[in-house]
Structures are given as structure tokens and as C-alpha cells.
Amino acid sequence: MAGSDLYVGTLDVLILKALSWGPMHGYAIGRWIRQTTEDVLAVQEGALYPALHRLHARGWLADEWGLTDTGREAKYYRLTPVGRRQLRSEVARWRTYARAVSAALESPA
Amino acid sequence: MAGSDLYVGTLDVLILKALSWGPMHGYAIGRWIRQTTEDVLAVQEGALYPALHRLHARGWLADEWGLTDTGREAKYYRLTPVGRRQLRSEVARWRTYARAVSAALESPA
DNA sequence: CACAATACCTAAATCACTTAGGTATCGCAA
DNA sequence: TTGCGATACCTAAGTGATTTAGGTATTGTG
Numbered sequence: 599m600a601g602s603d604l605y606v607g608t609l610d611v612l613i614l615k616a617l618s619w620g621p622m623h624g625y626a627i628g629r630w631i632r633q634t635t636e637d638v639l640a641v642q643e644g645a646l647y648p649a650l651h652r653l654h655a656r657g658w659l660a661d662e663w664g665l666t667d668t669g670r671e672a673k674y675y676r677l678t679p680v681g682r683r684q685l686r687s688e689v690a691r692w693r694t695y696a697r698a699v700s701a702a703l704e705s706p707a
Numbered sequence: 708m709a710g711s712d713l714y715v716g717t718l719d720v721l722i723l724k725a726l727s728w729g730p731m732h733g734y735a736i737g738r739w740i741r742q743t744t745e746d747v748l749a750v751q752e753g754a755l756y757p758a759l760h761r762l763h764a765r766g767w768l769a770d771e772w773g774l775t776d777t778g779r780e781a782k783y784y785r786l787t788p789v790g791r792r793q794l795r796s797e798v799a800r801w802r803t804y805a806r807a808v809s810a811a812l813e814s815p816a
Numbered sequence: 817c818a819c820a821a822t823a824c825c826t827a828a829a830t831c832a833c834t835t836a837g838g839t840a841t842c843g844c845a846a
Numbered sequence: 847t848t849g850c851g852a853t854a855c856c857t858a859a860g861t862g863a864t865t866t867a868g869g870t871a872t873t874g875t876g
Contacts, residue, residue: 603865605714605804606714606715606832606864607715612811624824625822635810636807639807644866644867647825648826648863649863652863670822672822689812692809692812693812695748696809698745699801702724702740703721712833713833715863715864734855754832754834756856775853777853779841780854
């Protein structure tokens with residue numbers, strides 16, 4: 599069912615954050631998310647690729663075909679200036695939100 | 708657009724948490740969420756009432772009509788034993804998730 | 817030579833949420 | 847006295863991100 603794995607909406611900010619380190623291809627972004635969250639978030643490819651296309655369509659990402667270290671073809675994404683602004687705003691939104699929810703849940707029952 | 712206000716999926720755990728303090732009616736749950744999150748989360752009634760029905764249908768809540776302090780009719784919800792277990796599990800899920808996402812976003816760009 | 821991993825993709829289904837209404841009662845201020 | 851905001855409930859239509867479940871092709875490895 600929708601949202602059983604991810605809290606819907608958090609994928610975008612994670613993609614943007616991944617790309618803040620430099621251009622990266624889709625498959626590697628998925629790996630980055632899984633690794634930096636220590637397997638807490640396992641992003642399905644069926645969510646990842648449409649998300650990349652969506653963020654690209656919004657002008658937050660630019661893409662370009664290239665070669666990986668191992669010589670395979672891959673589509674590299676990088677943040678546009680608008681995407682970088684969006685990253686900052688979404689990180690702020692996450693922080694505010696997470697703090698608020700955590701505070702509500704933290705209080706003893 | 709869907710999810711512009713809430714991160715989809717977080718409403719359920721907030722409702723469950725609100726009811727961990729004792730029976731409460733829907734309108735008051737909405738107020739509790741807004742207040743304890745200091746207006747960060749403004750839950751729309753169009754999301755709140757369907758969510759209450761959903762959680763009730765899942766057997767996590769019981770409901771009963773009653774009177775408010777001011778003498779108005781209201782439908783009071785309370786946690787079932789299953790709902791209480793669900794609360795614990797969803798709080799744990801939120802904490803794990805929030806910690807993982809925050810760590811991924813915290814690292815300097 | 818088969819199989820896992822890499823690397824990309826899409827279509828259908830699900831379902832929580834937003835938007836936008838609706839009903840009715842109550843208290844209060846103009 | 848009337849009109850408006852707050853309380854308290856509700857629903858239907860639309861949106862759109864995600865899950866599920868496939869698909870292609872290449873590369874490296876046991």
C-alpha cells in the first residue's frame with residue numbers, strides 16, 4: 599500500500615540532498631539513500647525513477663548521459679540553481695516538521 | 708496538491724498519540740495536533756475525519772457519542788488495546804525514520 | 817553458463833491527502 | 847437581532863506519490 603515504506607514526500611528532499619554532493623546517476627542515488635540511512639529507507643526503483651523525472655520536470659535537476667567509473671552508461675543528474683534553493687527550503691521544512699512531530703510524540707503517555 | 712502540508716502517513720500516529728492521553732473527540736484531536744506542534748501542523752478536517760474512520764475500521768479506535776464540557780454533542784474516540792500496540796509500533800517507526808532522514812540531511816553539503 | 821549486480825524504464829493500482837463544499841448549534845458583538 | 851466566528855460533524859472529487867510488478871540490456875563472477 600502507498601506509503602508503507604517511505605513517509606510520502608521525503609524522497610524528494612533526499613534526492614536533492616544526495617545531489618548536493620555533486621552529479622550522481624539514479625541508481626547511485628538509490629544506493630546513497632539506502633547507505634546513509636543504514637537500510638532504514640529502501641527506495642524502490644519504481645518510486646525513484648519517476649521522482650527523478652518529476653524533479654527534472656520542475657527544473658530542479660539537469661541530466662546528462664555519461665559513463666560510470668566502471669564504464670557503464672548512466673544518466674547523471676545535478677542540481678540546478680533552483681534545485682539548490684529548493685533543497686534548502688525542503689531541508690528547513692523537514693527540520694521544522696520533524697522537530698514538531700517528535701516533540702508531540704516524545705511527551706510521556 | 709497531495710502532501711503539501713503533512714508528510715503523508717504521520718497523521719495516524721499523531722491521532723493515536725493524542726488519544727493516549729484519554730478519550731477525545733475529533734475536533735479536539737485536531738486542536739491538540741495544532742497546539743502541540745505549535746501550528747506547524749494544521750490538519751484539515753477533510754483529512755482528519757476520514758482518518759478517524761479509517762483507524763476505527765482497523766480496530767485501533769473505539770467511538771462513543773458524548774457531551775463536551777460546554778454541553779455540545781461530540782463523538783469521543785479512545786484507543787483499543789490493538790490501537791495502543793499500534794501506537795507503540797508507529798512511534799518506534801517514526802523515531803527510526805526521523806533519525807535516519809535527519810542524519811542524511813544533517814551532514815554538511 | 818547461469819545468476820547477481822548494475823542501470824535504466826513504465827503501467828496499473830492503491831490510498832492518504834487537499835480542496836471545497838455541506839449541516840447544525842452556540843455565544844457574542846454590532 | 848442578526849450575523850458571524852467558533853464548535854462539531856460530515857462527504858465527494860481530484861491529485862499525485864508511492865507500491866507492485868513487470869520489462870530491457872550489460873557486466874562481472876562463481
